[in-house]
Amino acid sequence: MASPSPESHTLIPSSSQEQRLRMSYDEYLTWTGEDIHAEWVNGEVIVHMPPKPRHQQAVAFLLRLIGQFIELYQLGRLLPAPLEMRATPEGPAREPDLLFIAQGHLERLTETRLSGPADLVVEVISDDSVARDRADKFYEYQAAGVTEYWIIDPRPGLERVDFYVRDNTGRYRPVLVDPEGRYHSTVLAGFWFQVDWVLATEPPEVLRALAQIVGRQKLLEALEAEA
Numbered sequence: 001m002a003s004p005s006p007e008s009h010t011l012i013p014s015s016s017q018e019q020r021l022r023m024s025y026d027e028y029l030t031w032t033g034e035d036i037h038a039e040w041v042n043g044e045v046i047v048h049m050p051p052k053p054r055h056q057q058a059v060a061f062l063l064r065l066i067g068q069f070i071e072l073y074q075l076g077r078l079l080p081a082p083l084e085m086r087a088t089p090e091g092p093a094r095e096p097d098l099l100f101i102a103q104g105h106l107e108r109l110t111e112t113r114l115s116g117p118a119d120l121v122v123e124v125i126s127d128d129s130v131a132r133d134r135a136d137k138f139y140e141y142q143a144a145g146v147t148e149y150w151i152i153d154p155r156p157g158l159e160r161v162d163f164y165v166r167d168n169t170g171r172y173r174p175v176l177v178d179p180e181g182r183y184h185s186t187v188l189a190g191f192w193f194q195v196d197w198v199l200a201t202e203p204p205e206v207l208r209a210l211a212q213i214v215g216r217q218k219l220l221e222a223l224e225a226e227a
Helices: 025-031 053-073 103-108 130-144 195-199 206-214 216-226
Strands: 019-022 038-041 044-047 076-080 098-102 120-124 148-153 160-166 172-174 182-184 192-194
Touching (some): 053 076, 053 120, 053 206, 076 103, 098 103, 120 130, 130 148, 160 195, 192 195
Antiparallel strands (some): 019 044, 038 044, 160 172
């Protein structure tokens, strides 16, 4: 049976550059593929525009930096988009830029998707995703139980990073950086990074940044163990 094409579904007018199509969740699963970055929300599929270099630079830097830290301490799995996260059984199907699943929650990761909330979600803002990342996903992730949520805006002239942690009432509270401009993660124990790193036109070399976080001796020991 042939997969349904975008032309077979109703195109929903949108003021942004994103494309929206009406279809059921089952149709979305049949239509979408690994080469399509799209999300399903309330009977609509949002097809994302290709990201700009600054967006991808921020994602790539954090993917390598956090990924190596996680591997060093065997904390769980860090995965980039496109990967479906259905945080609640009947909720939206999202594809966060980065998601982390702690070691104790890896059973949520199936062969096809993350069924349940990630422990940490990172969204990097694009021109067409501001309201989606700052409002829609903020409340969705808060309600679904995503413990930590980072919103990174690397767009020139609009650079900003916001961090939120879910408190014991189930609400996100903003977390500020320390006096040296560092953010210390709640979910990733011992992990911190300099906010300027991810907003810089040229981020630092990942291994040098990791050495600052964990200490040079720890990093050398880990590299020697792998040799």
